[in-house]
Amino acid sequence: MTEINYTQHWFPGTRDELLAQISQQLKPKRFAHVQRVEHTAMALARANDVDVEQASVAGLVHDYAKQRPAEDFEAAIRAYDMDPDLLNYGNAIWHGVVGAEFVKRELKITDEDILNAVRHHTTGAVYMTKLEQIVYMADYIEPARDFPGVEQARKLTEQELGLGVAFQAKHTLQYLVAKDKPVYPKSIMTYNAWIQRYPTV
Numbered sequence: 001m002t003e004i005n006y007t008q009h010w011f012p013g014t015r016d017e018l019l020a021q022i023s024q025q026l027k028p029k030r031f032a033h034v035q036r037v038e039h040t041a042m043a044l045a046r047a048n049d050v051d052v053e054q055a056s057v058a059g060l061v062h063d064y065a066k067q068r069p070a071e072d073f074e075a076a077i078r079a080y081d082m083d084p085d086l087l088n089y090g091n092a093i094w095h096g097v098v099g100a101e102f103v104k105r106e107l108k109i110t111d112e113d114i115l116n117a118v119r120h121h122t123t124g125a126v127y128m129t130k131l132e133q134i135v136y137m138a139d140y141i142e143p144a145r146d147f148p149g150v151e152q153a154r155k156l157t158e159q160e161l162g163l164g165v166a167f168q169a170k171h172t173l174q175y176l177v178a179k180d181k182p183v184y185p186k187s188i189m190t191y192n193a194w195i196q197r198y199p200t201v
C-alpha cells in the first residue's frame with residue numbers, strides 16, 4: 001500500500017476520499033491499474049524532483065473517465081465547445097483529452113499541470129512538463145505492463161524521462177500503423193517533436 005498523507009490540496013480531500021471517488025468509476029482491474037500507476041509515478045517524481053503528492057494525485061486520476069459511456073464524452077465535447085474533430089475518435093482518445101474535464105468538474109481538481117497530465121497521457125504532446133512525462137511513462141511501464149520492449153522502456157525512463165517519452169511515442173505510432181489503425185494527429189506531432197530531441201531511441 002502507498003502511504004502518503006495529502007497536505008497540499010491538489011485534491012480537496014484525503015487520499016482515501018479520492019480513492020473512494022475513483023473506485024466508484026472503475027472496475028476492480030482498472031482501479032488496481034491506477035494504483036500501480038500512482039506508485040510508479042511517485043517513484044519517478046522522487047527521481048526527477050517533482051512533487052510526489054502531485055504525482056500521486058495525477059497517477060490516480062489519469063484513467064478516471066476510462067469507463068464512461070460514449071454518450072458522456074460526446075455530450076461533454078459539445079457542452080464544453082471542444083474540437084469537433086474529437087467526435088471522429090473514440091474512448092482511447094476521449095478518456096484523456098475529454099476525461100480531464102470530468103476530473104476538473106467532479107473531483108474539483110484545478111491544477112492545470114495535473115489536468116494536462118490527464119489530457120496528454122494517451123497521445124503525449126509536443127511540450128510536456130515533467131509531471132506530464134511522468135504520468136505518460138508511468139502508465140506505459142507500471143509493473144503489470146508486459147509487452148515486447150517494456151524492459152527497454154523502463155531502462156530508458158530511468159536513464160532520462162525524455163528518452164522514455166520518445167521511445168513510447170515511436171513505438172505507439174509503429175503499433176497503430178502496423179494494425180491499420182488511425183493515428184490521432186497530436187500523436188504524430190508528439191512523435192515528431194520527441195524523436196528530434198532524442199533521436200537515439
Ligand SMILES: [Fe+2]
Binds near residue numbers: 062121
Ligand atoms: Fe488511459
Ligand SMILES: [Fe+2]
Binds near residue numbers: 033037139
Ligand atoms: Fe492508464
